[in-house]
Amino acid sequence: MTAVETLPKMSVLEALRETLGIADPWVENGGVRWLSPGTLSVRELAKAMNAAKARFVTITAFQLPGDAGFRLEYHWDLDGKLLGFPYSLSGKSIESIYDLSEAVDWIEREIHEGFAVDFVGREYEPLLLRQGDTLGVNLRDAVAVTEVKK
């Protein structure tokens, strides 16, 4: 690929960064172009990604050591570039973006089930991956007591 061909794609990313109102630059690391969202809400981010016609890929959840909470990494694909936006959760809830992008439905349900993270603003169907009604037993050390709507 020539330098001329890469220019428009770079400018798309820069335009997206400006649209999001984020001052920090894109950082390429581990196969992902990362942008720290700062105070930008995940719902505003999802709206901007929809407007940019980016394809939602997945959310990766990490449980942080001790009581540090969780880190959720939201990924979208834009013209073959994998974009990443990390969100740290000091508690265990974050706004759902299911109503903005139905592609997130199953992964929000899976993280809710595996990590007991609550995606605020949506309802859950019975568990996606397992039978039963106890959340957070797959990947978390402690079993969280959370009711599941049946």
Added chain:
Amino acid sequence: MSYKIPMGPYHPALEEPYKLDLICEGETVSDAKLHIGFNFRGIEHLAETRNYIQVIALMERVCGICSNIHTLTLCQAMEKLTGLTPPPRAQYIRVVIAELERLHSHVLWAGIAAKLMGFKTMFMTCFELREQVMDILQAISGNRVNYSMNRIGGVNRDIEDPLAILAMVEALEREMVRTVIPIFTTSTTAISRCAGIGVLTNEKAVSCGAVGPVARASGLPQDLRRAAPYAAYSEMEFDVPVQEGGDVKARLLVRALEIMESCKILRQALTKMPPGELNAGESKIVFSTGTATSRVEAPRGEVMYSVSWKEGSRNPNRVHVRTPTFANMPAIRYMVIGARLADTPLIQASIDPCYSCTDR
């Protein structure tokens, strides 16, 4: 009056354990709910208890069809954390195995689809051809399902005589052109069961985040081999087949055309394979702290691995796997709405679902 028909999790029309709750008005499906997780194995959690050699063997068992793709994606992610780069010959061998796997997966799917169409002769033809692909994979790796080809920094085994493999691929291609492709694209039996059935519109494919042949059959020209080349794909010339119809026929045509493209890629990879080492020749593998991500275009679509490691640790902190069926399955609801009940087994099969991957 509407009524609910539960289909699965163990049902003669379903190849794997999942459940479709179909809401019907007479013979017409008006809505559907999908349930998975009947064989969930917790492999991501198990991966956190395995070292960097064991975790490759573990992830190869996520899927019984695209087993190589899982180790390829995992190794590519771990190579980003270790700074190891596979030598050119290893990159070509990775392409060969990945395309052979795509061939045997697509031909397997064609056989299953033929069976669901009531076209059992075609089912036998497809499985006979699939055997030939598996013979090639066995000749290269010694194994028919889990090939154990990938390692961090390269591959474990060489293709010692690429031209002999090429002869096998060309024989297979001739048979595909003579039987499978014309029958699937012109046979009245196949077309009448597939045309206009299970439509996923372009808009719904976008909103559901569909991937792979399902997306390409709904007019989305996305393919990571082209958009974000890995291994030696940047050196291969091939087309990305796209159909606009969004129905079962379009998904059938996309896969049929992809079989031909895979043969084209295999011919290039086998004839241009450079000499050299098979791996980076590392004596000790050292991981740096961080998270690395890798994506590849599996037979069913995009697979993504996110691997997190802490320096000095034997085991990964976290391995997250996003499989293509996990992305495509929710779209089945839109495909079956308005369909005849009798068409639902073929419609759900048309996304080539893999529940081994989904219930990882």
